[in-house]
Amino acid sequence: MAVTTTALHPVLVLFAHPAVARSRVNLRLVEAARAVPGVTVNDLYERYPDFDIDVAREQELLAAHDVVVMQHPFYWYSxxxxxxxxxxxxxxxxxAYGRGGRALVGKVMLNALTAGGPEQAYRPDGPNQFTIRELLAPLEQTARLCGMHYLAPFVVFGTHRLRPAEIEAHAAGFAALLTGLRDGTVDLEAAGRAPLLGASSSPTHGG
Ligand SMILES: Cc1cc2nc3c(=O)[nH]c(=O)nc-3n(C[C@H](O)[C@H](O)[C@H](O)COP(=O)(O)O)c2cc1C
Structure with a gap:
């Protein structure tokens, strides 16, 4: 009997929120992520409150996962x-790079972030002048230098005005994205070219 195996892609969420007890949005997103089988959440502020990062542990985690998601609030455009x-x-x-540095080649990376500003603020004619994708250029180029496929960011805009039901919808969208990345059903080419993944502004609060 032929056996069909589907290769799943383990997903690592690098979660960074310095005051998660006061979070409305990231807290729900990370809870949704934790509920997806095959997703590992690495809470960086919880584990390293003194920024004493265990490099060997972090490299082992990266090596064991195919998809790396940096999940965080947008702080000072970064x-x-x-x-x-x-x-x-x-x-x-x-x-990660340079001579012999091939540990991350072929892995997928993206940012999943929340922004206080609305989507309209992140346009060439808006007050922030640049799109979120443009502002994330250092991370995109870092991923590329390491041979990774960098995808468009998953963004939740206008966080301060989101109602609970809207936050729940974004959490469900985030879980669906992680599930698709895990299962290999996301079109990586299209997701790499897109300006945003799973973004939407509050439909009732434009500015
Ligand atoms: C130090 C700091 C810097 C921030 N910088 C930005 C920013 O550059 N752009 C923006 O849209 N929101 C900015 N914000 C708003 C946060 O992104 C927003 O409060 C957060 O995404 C809400 O998510 P949470 O409910 O998980 O905390 C900033 C907030 C703080 C505290």
Missing amino acids: TPSILKEWQDLVLEHGW
Whole structure:
């Protein structure tokens, strides 16, 4: 009897929120992520409150997963600081890039973030001038240097005005995206070219 096996792609969520007790949106997103089989949540602020990052542990986690998702609130048009420290320490020369550095080649990476500003603010003619994807250029290029497939970001806009039901809908959308990445049903080419994945503004609060 022929046996058909479906290769699942383990997903690692690098979760970075410095005040998760006060989070409305990321808390629900990360709870939704934790409920998806095959998803590992690595809570960086919980594990490294003093930023004393265990590089060997982080590299082992990366090696064991095919998909890497940086989940965080948008802080000053970028990530909370522990994710920068994580990059500086974990993505070592000779391991992640450079001579002999091939540990991450072929893996998938994306940002899943929440922004206080509405989607309209992240346009060339808006107050922030740049799209979220443009603002994430250093992360995109870091992923590319490491030989990874960088996908468009999953973004929840206008967080301060979201109603509970809208937050639940975004959490469900995030879980569906993670499930698709795990199962290999996401078109990586299209997701790499897109400006955003799973984004939507609050339908009732435009500005
Ligand atoms: C230090 C700090 C910097 C922030 N910078 C931005 C920013 O650059 N752009 C933006 O849209 N929102 C910004 N915000 C708003 C947060 O992104 C927003 O509060 C968060 O996404 C809400 O998610 P949470 O409910 O999980 O905390 C900032 C908030 C803080 C505290």
